């Protein structure tokens with residue numbers, strides 16, 4: 383197998399990966415970015431609504447970074463590490479203005495200051511935006527910026543597994559997707575910035591590529607996931623296609639209505655109404671539907687009509703376009719049909735406030751793949767783009783420190799270990815008959831949606847565990863129809879499925895363990911938050927066919943847990 387050596391390898395060309403690579407390369411180190419799609423096609427490009435930031439002189443005069451931290455902590459139902467949330471808020475203005483200086487021009491108020499809109503759970507409006515293509519603007523800007531540095535891009539390359547030596551990173555094996563040629567990337571530092579995992583669920587707003595590969599890679603290498611049971615469901619995915627209708631719509635004044643025309647959020651969040659955090663609004667919609675006040679087929683209406691055609695066109699063009707193209711609805715004159723769908727993963731690879739994983743020396747993670755934890759049990763809208771940039775930068779800088787203090791190079795060649803990674807991958811797809819991988823995938827997505835979704839209980843989670851166990855057993859006997867060596871996407875889909883199954887198993891087990899309701903984790907058999915027993919992070923390891931669950935304390939600085947009412 384061909385071998386190539388780098389100081390550091392970043393897996394992922396989204397905002398988090400590029401920001402880390404930018405920092406590492408700026409310090410003079412040689413870095414590779416491996417991405418299974420061209421970087422600007424990463425899911426970061428899909429973000430419409432905006433990025434939260436407190437910008438001094440450019441924010442509500444009553445606002446300050448402490449309010450932002452408080453909103454993030456309360457939004458996360460007190461499972462947030464408060465030192466991390468403080469860092470996020472304190473750095474928010476600086477990082478947004480840095481991206482603007484690099485070329486991402488934010489919308490303006492008439493007086494020239496950066497425009498803001500409300501997003502769910504914010505005491506004062508803090509969300510900054512570039513029309514309704516914020517993620518696209520940030521990603522293109524950062525890609526251009528990073529391309530000018532000493533960074534080698536491996537686009538359309540798929541990472542399989544880490545190679546470690548005595549709990550130290552020795553490298554990573556990746557395959558060129560065009561030719562199925564494997565390479566061993568020898569390196570001391572790997573940053574997993576592989577994004578989210580929406581494809582685990584039947585209904586998701588995520589891209590087809592969001593299959594949680596980084597979680598599978600980390601788990602198989604012996605690293606833990608933190609808070610894996612916390613999965614976010616966005617309240618307003620278009621019915622029936624699940625295309626996201628951004629929270630910006632409600633931020634700009636859109637109202638959720640049931641079949642009777644009632645503004646039902648008055649019952650669930652009397653003060654914040656439609657702009658309560660996502661977990662609360664998602665449960666409210668499901669409750670309306672379950673109690674017979676939804677529209678036939680199972681959805682509610684998102685009404686923009688009172689905002690006026692001009693304003694809607696200026697601020698929410700993508701929502702209008704999606705409603706027209708994918709639901710045949712004219713959003714200027716009728717409500718958009720919406721229902722909740724999986725949207726974001728609060729859980730992730732266990733890292734400290736500088737992106738370091740404590741289990742494997744040289745392993746780092748940032749962005750949606752990581753759990754710092756800054757979003758706790760429920761992420762506030764527009765805090766994720768911010769997280770990718772702030773912690774992408776912090777993590778890149780931590781990698782630089784690590785490289786400076788670890789100058790010796792591993793001597794071994796790790797050829798055997800790298801070969802084994804490739805053999806293991808081929809073993810998964812060697813069968814000529816048995817089960818097609820697509821059947822296992824469909825079953826998994828239904829299982830997760832039905833039993834590990836918005837509402838959970840012990841019986842359902844036990845069902846999910848046993849089903850996922852069965853599916854994990856079946857992948858050793860699955861097949862792909864395409865046997866060619868040229869752009870064999872089926873082969874990579876099958877490898878993604880292995881990652882999805884490993885992750886699903888850990889999510890279901892952790893959800894079963896947590897006997898309380900907090901943020902997005904809602905147990906109908908334990909409907910209350912229980913701070914006495916459960917104000918702690920889940921730390922979960924995959925050990926073959928079992929999941930080992932331990933716990934870590936939550937870092938509380940200034941904000942003591944209080945009831946979460948909106």
Ligand SMILES: Cc1cc2nc3c(=O)[nH]c(=O)nc-3n(C[C@H](O)[C@H](O)[C@H](O)COP(=O)(O)OP(=O)(O)OC[C@H]3O[C@@H](n4cnc5c(N)ncnc54)[C@H](O)[C@@H]3O)c2cc1C
Nearest residue numbers: 394395396397398418426431432541577749750764766767
């Ligand atoms: C529709 C939508 C709208 C959103 N809107 C907003 C918003 O308005 N505001 C906000 O704050 N957040 C928003 N979010 C969330 C936010 O966009 C994401 O959480 C964030 O962009 C993730 O960035 P990332 O860099 O961590 O990962 P991503 O941008 O998802 O990038 C992951 C990278 O990893 C690579 N990768 C993955 N697996 C492998 C592998 N096996 N081998 C090689 N490469 C691999 C991919 O190629 C990709 O380059 C939205 C999300 C969605 C889905």
